Each structure stands twice: as structure tokens, then as C-alpha cells.
Amino acid sequence: MIEVKNVTKIYGKKDNKFKALDDVSFTIPIGASVAILGKSGSGKSTLMHIMSGLDKPESGEINIGGRNILALSQKQIDKFRSRSMSFIFQSFFVQAKESCYDNVSLPLEIADVSSSRRRKLIDEALIAVELLDKKKSRARDLSGGQKQRLAVARAIVNSPKILFADEPTGNLDSITGAVIENLLFEYNKKNRVTLVVVTHDPDLAKRCDMQILIKDGKIAKILGAKS
Amino acid sequence: MRTRDIVIRAGRSLKQAKARTLLTSLAIAVGAFTITLSLAAGSGGRAYTDQIVSANTNVNELSVTKAPPKNQKGPQKYSTSIASTSTALFSGELLTQNDINSIKKIDGVVAVSPNYNPQIRYITRDGQDKYIASISTFSPSVTLKYAAGLTNGDLNIDEIILTEEYVTALGFKNNNDAIGKTVNIVADKLAAPVSAQESKTFIYKVKAISSKSGLAFRSQSSLLISNDSAKALYDYINIDTRNYQNFAVASVTATSAAKAKTVKDVLVSRGYLAQTAADILGVVNTFINVLQGILLGFGALAILTSIFGIINTQYISVLERTQQIGLMKALGMRRRDVGRLFKLEAAWIGFLGGAIGSGLAFIAGNIANPFISKALDIGDIRLLIFDPFSIAIVVVGLVIVSVVSGILPARKAAKLNPIEALRTE
Numbered sequence A: 001m002i003e004v005k006n007v008t009k010i011y012g013k014k015d016n017k018f019k020a021l022d023d024v025s026f027t028i029p030i031g032a033s034v035a036i037l038g039k040s041g042s043g044k045s046t047l048m049h050i051m052s053g054l055d056k057p058e059s060g061e062i063n064i065g066g067r068n069i070l071a072l073s074q075k076q077i078d079k080f081r082s083r084s085m086s087f088i089f090q091s092f093f094v095q096a097k098e099s100c101y102d103n104v105s106l107p108l109e110i111a112d113v114s115s116s117r118r119r120k121l122i123d124e125a126l127i128a129v130e131l132l133d134k135k136k137s138r139a140r141d142l143s144g145g146q147k148q149r150l151a152v153a154r155a156i157v158n159s160p161k162i163l164f165a166d167e168p169t170g171n172l173d174s175i176t177g178a179v180i181e182n183l184l185f186e187y188n189k190k191n192r193v194t195l196v197v198v199t200h201d202p203d204l205a206k207r208c209d210m211q212i213l214i215k216d217g218k219i220a221k222i223l224g225a226k227s
Numbered sequence B: 001m002r003t004r005d006i007v008i009r010a011g012r013s014l015k016q017a018k019a020r021t022l023l024t025s026l027a028i029a030v031g032a033f034t035i036t037l038s039l040a041a042g043s044g045g046r047a048y049t050d051q052i053v054s055a056n057t058n059v060n061e062l063s064v065t066k067a068p069p070k071n072q073k074g075p076q077k078y079s080t081s082i083a084s085t086s087t088a089l090f091s092g093e094l095l096t097q098n099d100i101n102s103i104k105k106i107d108g109v110v111a112v113s114p115n116y117n118p119q120i121r122y123i124t125r126d127g128q129d130k131y132i133a134s135i136s137t138f139s140p141s142v143t144l145k146y147a148a149g150l151t152n153g154d155l156n157i158d159e160i161i162l163t164e165e166y167v168t169a170l171g172f173k174n175n176n177d178a179i180g181k182t183v184n185i186v187a188d189k190l191a192a193p194v195s196a197q198e199s200k201t202f203i204y205k206v207k208a209i210s211s212k213s214g215l216a217f218r219s220q221s222s223l224l225i226s227n228d229s230a231k232a233l234y235d236y237i238n239i240d241t242r243n244y245q246n247f248a249v250a251s252v253t254a255t256s257a258a259k260a261k262t263v264k265d266v267l268v269s270r271g272y273l274a275q276t277a278a279d280i281l282g283v284v285n286t287f288i289n290v291l292q293g294i295l296l297g298f299g300a301l302a303i304l305t306s307i308f309g310i311i312n313t314q315y316i317s318v319l320e321r322t323q324q325i326g327l328m329k330a331l332g333m334r335r336r337d338v339g340r341l342f343k344l345e346a347a348w349i350g351f352l353g354g355a356i357g358s359g360l361a362f363i364a365g366n367i368a369n370p371f372i373s374k375a376l377d378i379g380d381i382r383l384l385i386f387d388p389f390s391i392a393i394v395v396v397g398l399v400i401v402s403v404v405s406g407i408l409p410a411r412k413a414a415k416l417n418p419i420e421a422l423r424t425e
Helices: A044-051 A074-084 A100-110 A115-128 A144-156 A174-191 A202-206 B003-016 B018-056 B097-104 B164-169 B227-238 B257-269 B277-320 B322-330 B335-376 B388-405 B407-415 B418-422
Strands: A002-011 A018-028 A033-037 A059-064 A085-088 A162-166 A194-199 A210-215 A218-223 B061-066 B084-086 B091-093 B109-114 B122-124 B135-137 B146-149 B159-163 B182-188 B199-210 B223-225 B250-254 B272-276
Touching: A002 A044, A018 A044, A018 A059, A018 A210, A018 A218, A033 A044, A033 A202, A044 A059, A044 A162, A044 A194, A074 A085, A085 A144, A100 A115, A100 A144, A100 B003, A100 B322, A115 A144, A144 A162, A144 A174, A162 A174, A174 A194, A194 A202, B003 B018, B003 B335, B018 B277, B018 B335, B018 B388, B061 B091, B061 B257, B097 B109, B097 B250, B135 B227, B159 B164, B159 B182, B164 B199, B182 B227, B199 B227, B223 B227, B250 B257, B257 B272, B257 B277, B272 B277, B277 B322, B277 B335, B277 B388, B277 B407, B322 B335, B322 B418, B335 B388, B335 B407, B388 B407
Parallel strands: A033 A194, A033 A210, A085 A162, A162 A194, B135 B223, B159 B199
Antiparallel strands: A002 A018, A002 A059, A210 A218, B061 B250, B061 B272, B084 B091, B109 B250, B122 B182, B146 B199, B159 B223, B182 B199
């Protein structure tokens, strides 16, 4: 269970103060798919950064599995992120000059996985996104859809518990976007991995179990929450 | 993250920016080149002087002269009570027989022999031309290179060692032909009046032929005879002259090299100047060390310049890879590991520069060695000696220097805020 409790995030100082998140609270059950829906500047990306421990709010708690990750030391948060979380970004962020294999290898190296085990896991992840034949190709030689599939492989290789996807289809045409969506939801259902999708696309949001609408730093509406 | 994985990632990032990596490391290579060459020249130079000194002097031996009076300014006052001489080459007090006798009594002294250097008129052979020659005393402890014949311990009183030049001049067929044959040395009695000149022929058997050596210190054309026969020649030439039995220089033999040092101290306290083989070596080596120091300074300057090159390159690299750093941090890579990644990249650059520089120096040095030896006419002696250990030290040192210069950019990378880094839409 992920519990977001009274999170307030303020940017700027004194006269330029700006509340990006204003007392936001909600709960996500384990294995659910959740859409954080909102216009750009609504604070949805900030919320994702705080939920993953990348950013610290002025007040509030993020309880994951009963632990408030905001109270952890930097070292502990880093370790937690490398073991339990992963990310997919709108602009892929794959390393263009590296091979697909090395791209997928990065989270495993960070999590201290032995190299023999790495080989097996990377192959499995590449098979899951149907990129095994491109294993040795450089990432820059891939098409946009393939790059995002590579990013999905990188996100799932270390079997995360929570998968954050920030506008995962924003840079893709509708056909390749659908492929990525299917991959993510299949993975979510099959492995009971919590999927948090940040998007401004209502159609994508509708596919999720739960929709959290953010407007001007506040929760406007929560749809599909089981209470 | 494991060190091995970081090292591999660091190497891979550099490979992806080949031109930049190579250019940055070339700056270090210039410094490594200079330093490696100057170290090689230094050790080569020291080895060379070491060989020269051991080939020409005996470690147990001291070369002794009379010290000028203390606090003397300007020329020395004449006194009938002291023996003195003044030539273009040597001016000052001479060692008298009394000096030699008293030196003999110093504890640890085995023998004292004045340097006779008899001034002969000429050397010749039956039916051949006459040639001028300089005569020196043979010392069994000094290593000579022979073209023919051999010496076994000291020379006998009637034996001589010729140089190769005299073999052809005196009409021998070749070096081996001369061995065992006799040569004549003619000397004048200096005290004899011009109206009734006296001269005597001394006959010597050729024992060996010394060949020209890059290590020879003394005049190449000196012919060598035993100390006893040098004394006999000297006595005949100089008897009844004013400075008979007064010598500019005497060689004192001590029981050991260590004893030579204490003997030296005693001699100095008694108003003599004494030099051991180690002293001579020390003087020459100081000179070499100063030269080497200057070269090393230039190398260090080149390294200093290259440090700024590394810092600049790494800063640019951090800026270019903001997004990559952000991703790595988002995936849970620790600050320390991000810093290590960039420091290790700097280490790779340093290693590459050090390896290229010292490798090129090694190749260039080995190509140049024969030419240098030829130009300086020192035979097959190599003046640049590359010590694998010091090359390793240079490379390791440069790796450390590079890591240190990589600290600032690495810190910038480690401190990067992942959110800012990933907000590139």
C-alpha cells in the first residue's frame, strides 16, 4: 500500500512562493494501476517525484509498506529506489551511444546484481519487450517505439514493486503508443506491480484502475478508489 | 555499485568521446614523455659516471694534494721553506717526501705512491719513427679494456701497455703481433747541462694493448707502466733538479672504502686536500641531478597545464551528460558512486596519457640511444636507461594527479539534482 499523507510542496522563496502541492492525501493499493491526471503545471510530476523520494516536500508523509520513505537517509532512499522502483519517461532517456544490453544493465549494476545473474535477467527483459534481436545494437539506431520498449525493459529488469511512468506515450504516435500501453498494463496485471502513470491523456487514464485528478496542486477528484 | 562495473562504465563513456579523450590525454602524455625521458637520462647519466669512476679509480684510493693556506687572499707568498710550483695547470704547494712519510703513518693507510708522470723524450722501436708519448702508472684495480693481451695483477718492471694508436705507428702488423715484442723509451736527465746532454734508453716488453673505451678518464694516449718502473724513469729524469721528490699529487691506498673516508678526515685536518672515488662521483652526480631536476621541472609544468585540461574536459562532460546522471540517480545510484564514475574517467585519461607518453619516450629513447652514443663517442654505452619501475611510478603518479583534478567536476556531477536533470523536455 502506498499512502500519501498531507503532502505540501512549496517552490520559491518569500514573495515568489508557489504551492506546487497543497495538502495532498490519497492511498493506492498494492498491484493497482493508477493515473495521476492533470494539465501541465498542475503539480502531477512533482507528486511523482515526491512519491519516489527524488524530491522532498515541505510537509507530509509517503508511507510505502508501512515505512515513511521521507524519513529515510539519502543512502537508504537510494537503496530503496534501486531495489523497489523504476521509471519510464516521456523522452525515453535511453543512452543513445550504448548498446541495448548496456542500457538495460544499468539498474542491475546500480542494485549490485552479479554479472552472471544480470545476463539472465537482461535477456528475459529484452524478450518481454521483443527486442532480443537488437541486444547488441546501439540505442540510437532504434525507432522511437523501440526506444520506449527498451526503456520498459530497463524499468522491469530488476522486478520493481512500483513502476512510475511519466507521460510514457507522449512522444509516440497512437499505434506505437498503444503497444507501450499494452506492455505496461500486461506487466502490471501479470506481476501485481503497482503502476503509477502520470499523464494528461484521459484515454490512457481511463485504462487505469484508479484516476487521481490534480488541479492547481490540489486533488480535484479521485475515481475508482476502493474504500 | 561495484567498482568493476563503474570502471567499465567509465571506460565506455570515454570510448564514446574518443577524440576528446585522446586530446586530453595527449596533454598529459607530453608531461609523461618529458618526465620519463629525464628519469632515463638521469639514471643513464649516473650509471655512466659510476662506470667511469669505477673504471678509472679504486674505491680504496684517495687523491691527495696540499691545501692552500687558510684565509689566503690573492696569490700565495713565496717562502724558501716550502716546495712550490706554478705552471698553467697547477699552482701551489707540493707534497714533499716528509709529507709522504707522515701520510704513510696514518692509521688505515696501506700505501702512498706519488704520481710520477715521467716526462720522456720519445718512444720508438728498431727501424721505426720516433713518437712523443705520455706515461702513466698502471693500477691493477682500475678496469681496462684490452684489444690484445692481458694483465695478471700488477705489471713487471720491464712491461708496458700500449694503446692501439701506437701499435700501427710503431709498425706492428696488428695488435697480437705487438704482444711480447720490445719498445724503446728514451729519457733525458734534466739536470745535465745543455753542453753535455745525458739520455738513457729504457727497454720494455709489450704486455697488452688497451683499446679505446668510452669510460676512459685519463688521456687516451697514455702508455702504462708499473709504479716501480715509473719511479725509475722519474728518478733518472729528475734527479738533482730543484723539485726532485716533490709531487703535486699522491695516491693514498686505504685498507677499505670505509677506511678511505676516515683517512680523508685525518688528511683534511692536517692541511691536505683529499678526494675519494665517492667524492668524484658525488660531484659529477650533483651536476647530473641538477640537469635532471630542470628537465623534471619542465615535465611537471606540462602536467600542471594538463590538469586544467582534465578539469575542463570533465566539466563539459558533466554538462553534456546531465540527463544520464539524472537517470542514474533516479535509478538509485548513490552520490558517491556518481562521483566515483567521473573520477575514474579522469583516472582512465591519466592512465592513457601516462602510458602513451612513457611508451613514446621508451621508443624514442631506444631509437636515439645509438645516435647519442655515436655523437658523444662513448662506444656502446647507453645514456638513456629506462627502468620499468620508474615508468610504472610515472604512470601511477599521473593516474593519481588526474583523479585529483577530476574531483571538482565529479563533485558537480554527484551534487546534480536528478529532477532538474530529468526536466529536459
